Amino acid sequence: MPNASDAILRGIARDESLTRGLGDVEARMLVDWLVGWAEILSDAARTPQEAARLAARLCRRGRAIGRFVQLWVEPKSRGSAAQLAATERFAWPLPSDRRSEPADLMEHILNWERQHQPL
DSSP states (O other): OOOHHHHHHHHHHHOGGGTTTOOHHHHHHHHHHHHHHHHHHHHHOSSHHHHHHHHHHHHHHHHHHHHHHHHHTSGGGHHHHHHHHHHTTOOSOOOSOTTOOHHHHHHHHHHHHHHHOOO
């Protein structure tokens, strides 16, 4: 019998707005990160409504991270990426390597999030 967690995970897997504009590798990393956290949050939630609310918040953060990666890898968009990071209150340090590859940047951000960001 499907539970609320299953619906949330299916929603993440089907939400193209989470990965729009990302390469395959970055998209897979982001979805894997989101699914992992969604499972944890769903298990910790007291109600299906709370699980859905937490998952929506998580997905919003995931979309913002994906957008940051898209902007940062385009040198002309770095200012916009920095502004997005400030608006979203991303605590991770901005990349120091000006030639960041999208997959490396996504991996760096998600690793930082795993280690430092309580969701």
